[in-house]
Amino acid sequence: DAGVIQSPRHEVTEMGQEVTLRCKPISGHDYLFWYRQTMMRGLELLIYFNNNVPIDDSGMPEDRFSAKMPNASFSTLKIQPSEPRDSAVYFCASTSGGGQPQHFGDGTRLSIL
Amino acid sequence: KQEVTQIPAALSVPEGENLVLNCSFTDSAIYNLQWFRQDPGKGLTSLLLIQSSQREQTSGRLNASLDKSSGRSTLYIAASQPGDSATYLCAVVSSGNTPLVFGKGTRLSVIA
Numbered sequence: 001d002a003g004v005i006q007s008p009r010h011e012v013t014e015m016g017q018e019v020t021l022r023c024k025p026i027s028g029h030d031y032l033f034w035y036r037q038t039m040m041r042g043l044e045l046l047i048y049f050n051n052n053v054p055i056d057d058s059g060m061p062e063d064r065f066s067a068k069m070p071n072a073s074f075s076t077l078k079i080q081p082s083e084p085r086d087s088a089v090y091f092c093a094s095t096s097g098g099g100q101p102q103h104f105g106d107g108t109r110l111s112i113l
Numbered sequence: 114k115q116e117v118t119q120i121p122a123a124l125s126v127p128e129g130e131n132l133v134l135n136c137s138f139t140d141s142a143i144y145n146l147q148w149f150r151q152d153p154g155k156g157l158t159s160l161l162l163i164q165s166s167q168r169e170q171t172s173g174r175l176n177a178s179l180d181k182s183s184g185r186s187t188l189y190i191a192a193s194q195p196g197d198s199a200t201y202l203c204a205v206v207s208s209g210n211t212p213l214v215f216g217k218g219t220r221l222s223v224i225a
Contacts, residue, residue, distance in 0.1 A: 033212055042217040043202070050210065091156060099145050099164065099209040104157040 002026070006092050006105035014113050018080040021108045024073055025094030033102065034067055034077050037089040046090075049075065050097075082112045115140045119203055119216035126193055127224050134188040134219045136203030141184050144209050148177050148188050149202040151218070157202065161188070193223045 005024040013019060025032045033048040047057040052069045060067070064083070069075040079086055089109050093102040116139045126132050136146070145164045149157040161170045161177040163186070169178040176189040190197060200220045204213035 031210055035213075043204075043213075043215040045212040045214075048212050056212070093157075093213075095210075097210045099206070101147060101159045101162050102213060103159065104149075106156040109154070 004092055004094050004103055004105035006090075006108050008108060009106060010109045010111075012111045012113065013082060015083055016081045017112075018078065019082045019086075019110060019112075021077040021090050021092075021110070023075045023077070023092030023105060025075070025092070026103055027073065029094035029096050029103075030072075031095045031097050031102075032069060032075050033093045033095075034075070035091045035093065037091060037107070043091070046077070084112045086110065087112050115143075115205060115207060115214045117203055117205060117214055117216035119201075119219050121219060122217070123220040123222075125222040125224060128193060128195060130193050130223075131189070131191050132193055132221075134190070134201050134203075134221070136186040136188070136216055138184045138186075138205050138214075140207070141181050142207060143181060143205045144207060144211075146177075146179055146186050146203065146205045147213065148175075148186075149204065151200045151202060153199075160201075190221075193221075195223045195225045197221060198223050 007022045034046040037043045045059040047067045049069045067077045089107045091107045093104045095102045118137045147162045148160045163170045163179045174191040179186045200218040202218045204215040
């Protein structure tokens with residue numbers, strides 16, 4: 001079975017550019033989560049969706065960040081404009097809910113110069 | 114607000130040793146607790162999930178225990194091997210469908 005698929009795996013771009021990260025959850029999973037990992041703060045939730053509807057976006061750092069889930073098999077996380085402090089590893093995870101384990105993608109390593 | 118702490122932050126042991134990684138959480142009202150492994154530059158691999166009603170879970174050389182009332186969990190690794198070298202993360206959820214709250218991990222090195 002295919003796991004959670006994220007793209008790109010690596011992204012290097014200059015400050016001010018728009019960045020779009022993509023995620024395909026495991027088929028049949030109703031919950032999708034976006035997390036960010038940094039050395040200083042560890043892994044933190046940005047936003048999560050249930051049945052394509054955003055449930056909690058309190059972790060989104062500011063208006064430069066936005067996330068969408070247009071259908072059950074695709075989600076995007078967009079940063080516009082990007083800043084060097086956005087450099088981190090961004091993970092997507094999905095679960096069927098009901099206390100089942102969350103399954104993580106391999107992450108996108110983002111570097112903003 | 115739930116906070117998860119993992120001690121030690123780093124650990125180095127010789128091959129063959131049994132070891133224990135610790136995880137504590139501030140709010141005992143959890144739904145379950147999950148242990149993950151993360152290799153450098155990689156994603157997270159789920160190792161064990163313990164429901165709040167359970168006391169422990171075992172998988173091969175790994176055993177995770179949960180003491181919900183005291184807000185603690187341990188991950189026991191038996192007969193450690195160099196291939197066990199990785200960062201181990203502990204995370205909790207407060208209800209069945211909520212996000213994980215992570216500790217910052219323990220970086221384990223097993224020396225051959």
